[in-house]
Amino acid sequence: MYYSKGIFCFLITVFSLGFSVPANAEKTTIAVAANFTAAAKELAEVFTAKTDHEVALSFGSTGKLFTQIIYGAPFDVFLAADSERPKRAEQEGLTVKGTRFTYAQGQIVLWSRGPSHLDPKGSALQQVRLLQSKSTTRLAIANPKTAPYGRAALEALTKLGVYDDIKSKIVQGENIAQTYQFAYTGNAELAVVSLSQITLNKDGAHWVVPLELYAPLDQQVVLLKKGAENKAAIAFISFLKSNEAAVIIREFGYTLNQE
Structure with a gap:
């Protein structure tokens, strides 16, 4: 043939x-x-x-x-x-x-779309201070009970020793897509999202959360x-x-x- x-x-x-x-x-x-x-x-x-x-x-x-x-x-x-x-x-x-x-x-990142003091090359301590600062009034994460990326965010914040200090600032998205939207629309200054969501997006700045901070x-x-x-x-x-x-x-x- x-x-x-x-x-x-x-x-x-x-x-x-x-x-x-x-x-x-x-x-x-x-x-x-x-x-x-x-x-x-x-x-x-x-x-x-x-x-x-x-x-x-x-x-x-x-x-x-x-x-x-x-x-x-x-x-x-x-x-x-x-x-x-x-x-x-x-x-x-x-x-x-x-x-x-x-x-x-996957990996998680701390991301800000708008003007921010977030330093992509900064230390973990710098990110903790940013989260604790008055300039950060809301931090968006996905619901840890239903979203694995939200669970990873909670785990990382706890290991960084900052969760108890900022838990009143946390707003939860139903999933990681809604979490991203909170920060994209300015309803939160910062968000913990997946690296994949911002890989092809040139907006804002992000800090890659060290892998040892979450499962x-x-x-x-x-x-x-x-x-x-x-x-x-x-x-x-x-x-x-x-x-x-x-x-x-x-x-x-x-x-x-x-x-």
Whole structure:
């Protein structure tokens, strides 16, 4: 059989990713942690262009998405911002065995969009003094009970020894996306957000919170039982393991499990 050079190259690319173009394209519905919004949108766009499968993304805090899954929400895939909820989903018998893995590792930053004394190269002590100063009246963090990035923020503030001093200044976003909006709109002078949210944003200044101040943010994905027979869901899980997906994930400020 003869293939044109263009078609041959396309076939090589498809098979090198570990999945093939389906005879009949399907649609998959994916629950995505809010911090991964921008990266997920780009991944879905590239995935659809290569496979013709459709992807519907539903964003929210990991805790709220997990609760929805427990109560039967029609998700095929769960991209969490932690490893805890995917493990719990596994324990509850809601997942396809052997499909859980870490697709990205996140980091938190202290960020200010507007005029600020925040020094990106400053010491931890300098950031503590900034948080305690009168110029900081509100600090936005995500809800620690439902958002892993909020839990990391709380843990870091506690280890810095500043939480008790500033807890009256803290305002909580429902998820990390809303937390970012608080600072973006000026409703908070500072926010603890994910590095991925400001990686492609030139506004403001940020200080990368040292990794030793909070537990690793291993973000895991799992195929849910509702997606066990869904070709699009299975193909998307495979795509997440590809080199092409890894490049996109890194572009948005994440590291990978092996790094």
